[in-house]
Amino acid sequence: MSESMNSKLENRRDFLKASALVAGVAVGPGVLFYGIAHSRSPEEGASSKQRWGMLIDTTKCAVGCNDCVTACNTENGLSGKTGEQDSQWIRKLNIKHLQTGVEHNLPMLCQHCENPPCVDVCPTGASMKRADGIVLVDRHICIGCRYCMMACPYKARSFVHEPLTDQNPEVPRGKGCVESCTFCVQRVDRDETPACVEACTASGHQAMLFGDLNNPESDIAKAMKTVATTEVRADLGLNTGVRYQGI
């Protein structure tokens, strides 16, 4: 009787050992990769604790430099063509004061407003703002009505006029839908900076700074406490996530 008890207990021990080993083998790499990747799981949504923003120093933005535009096109699979029907998520804008003639050079992109007019007017809710302030288009429910393009004060949105090939799998785009700068959300979710910012830094101009506006320790939050920044069309009260200095 006691022998059979002992053998039963041993079997149970073996079973538990084997189970622990299998579980370890199964979960271990996952935990390891999670640690390496440092990114949020797809189930974990964006958090309103953060608000992503960008500070653009127009005094450092070089005339003729198009690196941010090229990097955006490469990252997001845009053709780079500049016809009237081609998509442009970011563009270099030259502004010249009508009286003094002073000129500024700056990249113009989706301003990721806190109160975005594109989101307000979208009939289906395809235009939406993530909890962390990034304004996106849900490609599954965009019907291509283009009302958001009528509403955007920055002409930041483009309509895909023709069928697309060779897309970046991380950045799905589609004929008949509206699209715009996503702050390279696929990179941001991996704790990287948008491609335009990376390219601007690599070129040595350092005109673009990206970070969490809500984090007082972030570079962007510190910079915005020390310099005067401008919101484009501040009169509209949209509280843009992209700010400019030097204008």
Added chain:
Amino acid sequence: MANNICLNQKECGKSTGFWLLLTLGGLVMLGTLSAFFFLEHHGHIKTGMTNQIVWGLPHVFAVFLIVAASGVLNVASIGSVFGKMMYKARARLSALLALTILSGGLAVLVLDLGRPDRLIVAMTYYNFKSIFALNMIFYNGFFAIVGLYLLTMMDRKLKPWYKPIGMLAFLWRLALTTATGSIFGFLVARAGYNSALYAPMFIIYSFAYGLACFIVVQAAMYKWNDIEIDEAVLCRLKNLLATFVAAALYFTAVLHLTNMYFAKQWDFERFLLSDGGIYTLLFWGGQVMLGGFLPLFLIFSPGARKQPAILLIAALLVIIGGHAQMYVTIVGGQAFPLDMFPGYAESSSFFDGVVHAYSPSIWEVMLAVGGIATTFLITTVAVRVLKFLPEDAIKDISSKVGQH
């Protein structure tokens, strides 16, 4: 006796003409569907629309029809809400046209979507802050309410409901046109829009365009049945059209005078009223002259009281002027560049700071006229199979038959 009276085309036995009209409308519709499938396959790259002019000719025709649809119901509303017998006699035709014209307008809007295959998404996902989403509810409600309204006119058992549903339809149509005007009124960033005036102005426009459409269809039906319009009816309709056209001109004047008072709007007003090329020409020549002053001149000319043709020409001019107005409002409003940095001249690879060019392609034209074809086809079939002739015209025909 009923067999001898020509109440509708079927009873008149004029089948050849009916099939001819149907073929004509069908051919235009075939062109529209071809254009739709072509654009669905190749994308909007085959249109003249761009990332600068995002709404083009299809929207001009579609919004005109939608605005006219709510306005054409006015004839029925004056009859049931305000109890005027002359209009009550025309209520059925008015309600029918409201339904058919709205069908035409919405058909074009849907066919021009980037993803028309996702119409079901538009019907199931609603962002209630969007005036566009609210419009979809208003359009669907309009079909239901006006459909019921028409039933109360046709079924004696439902007669007690005629007045309350008529009142509901009247209020609903005012809300609908308010919402249509607000599509433009709520665009905060563009100099050409962003005015609360758009809501009441579109209501007034709808009165004029809707009545003009009604007069044209009624004239065609009278001609078809070989009867003359009664002088008293003619007189009432022409005075009503004159009132609406004058009110439309008044609202247009107030909108631009308001803008001219605001320094920030001067550039836009200068563009539209003086330097805008095709838009300036269409504003003064199309909207104001052809669609405003000329119809008024014709209506008040000495012969107008006796000549139905003059009222018909005036109504056609109002319709032409209405399309010019929509072109100026929709395309002209987008052609003027966004002013992101007031006081600065802007330039970029994305056409900032320049007046945007637009020339519609043949595919767009074919798509745009599909709304008129849809309206035409449904109306032609409906007036053949059911009785939509104004009641006083039926009496007129009855007395004629009696004399013979």
